[in-house]
Amino acid sequence: MTAVRTALADGITTRYEVIGTGPPLLMLSPGGFDSTLESWRTVGVYRQLDLLERLSARYTCITFDRREAGRSGGRLERLTWVGYVAQAIGLLDHLGVERAHVIGGCVGCSTAAALAVAHPQRVRSMVLYSPAGGMKYRMKQLDRFARHLAFVQAEGLAAVVALARSTDAGFATDPRVGPWNSVIRTDPAFAEAYAACDPARYALLVTGTARLMFDRDTVPGVEPEDLLCLDVPALIVPGEDDSHAPSAARYLQECLPRAELWDVPVAEQTRETAPARILEFLDRY
Template sequence: MSVVMIDGIETRYEVRGRGEPLLMFSPGGFDATLEKWSSLGVYAKTGMLEPLAERFQCILFDRRETGASGGRVERITWQHYVAQGKGLLVHLGHARAHLMGGCMGCSPVAAFAAAHPEMVRSMVLYWPVGGAKYRIGGHQRFMQHLAFVQQEGLAAVVTLARSGSKSFGEDPRGGPWVSVLRRDFAFAAAFEKQDVERYKLAVLATLRALLDRDTAPGAEPEELMRLDIPTLVVPGQDASHATSAARYFQECLPRSDYWDIAPAEQTAANVPARLLEFLAAAA
């Protein structure tokens, strides 16, 4: 494991394997640590990481505000996640890379391609988040945190973070910065002393930036339609990963390759081979 400062924020990362670089935006919602590629749901079930690392230089990292990466209280947009990924590629000396996102990681991949298409060889969007239920659930989570702040104050948020191990998704009261509060004493001290009204504005602005639509967030459709980047889209099918979100990417991306396969049929026998086949063709 290594750590690099990107835009004044620590980023914990790991590089596995050799070959062309594959920058991987972790799944896991607001707990997107690099370990999720091996431990979470469909990613653990299909065992995709090790076969990918045999053919590519897999660049894994904790998204800011998660795991051992740092954070900063501000209005967080998809472009902040793009800046983190781009900064990591620059640090490692790569001018171009394949990009892969899982779950919520698909949105910064799409935003990255829209902002820096010259840096992207191909994209894999695996179980993109989106859909009306995803947006509604996300809004509820942010509002539960704001209600807790209103009733108990910022000191109570710090106490809650330090007393447990749950992520923002598991216990919304802890808020989007709960991981940083838990591990960074200086950050927690400054967090507790900040103006509570200004903090609530940052939370609301982040909510509106990240959860602004009933389909897959991350990039505007007109931006996606302008991209000439081969993209493999693999659908999920639940409240957080609506199949309609995957179909949205298929519709908007001119060079999309939609793998029409049900989640139950995605296995270790077919997923790694399909990913490698696509990436080899796009190399």
């Protein structure tokens, strides 16, 4: 069964898809600030893996547009990992799902880990696929926010609105459009309020988001002491580029007491091997 719908999750309009049958599997999308339900089929390594199709043969896969991405809504506030967790939990509540497996891809790994720390009773197991993190990843994120704020200071928030409406580029492709670009495009009332925001307040939202979300040179989102106390089984699959440093996966392996590291190069993570390894792990829990 496949259904694409919208729900209010943490008060935010959330576009989601349910596909497959079996135990629920909440899928936290890759794609950075442009994380949408389509990302599992279109972004990076996930294009080749057919994860959604393979996993939905045995699990009820729940995918969604993260807040401030795709067709989901958002709020003009400092963005936080706590806010991303609240949206995910709100969606599970809407669907009547008390407990689910969780898989995160890329930056979705940070939300998955934060969700497990905040609501361990809701998580049966988690798969952390190619976790985003590392020194170069942090530098890239901070630079992106700095470039956006420089554009705002030079041109104003109305210029951000005009630019966002003139292109379909996301924050990762063109930092000038900022992390609220998709909501500007889809919600005229939000766009009007955004353009009218006090510039000094907006600068605080942007700088606070960057500083507090990307505050370490490893996997952001959760304190190591909280991970060390987490009794949730986890499968970690490492990446190997500037945004998905192998050290990020090793850090999670070190911090999570019930972690398994599938330590194979990305080139060997194929549609034949990766879904099978994930299913083998999920089926045990």
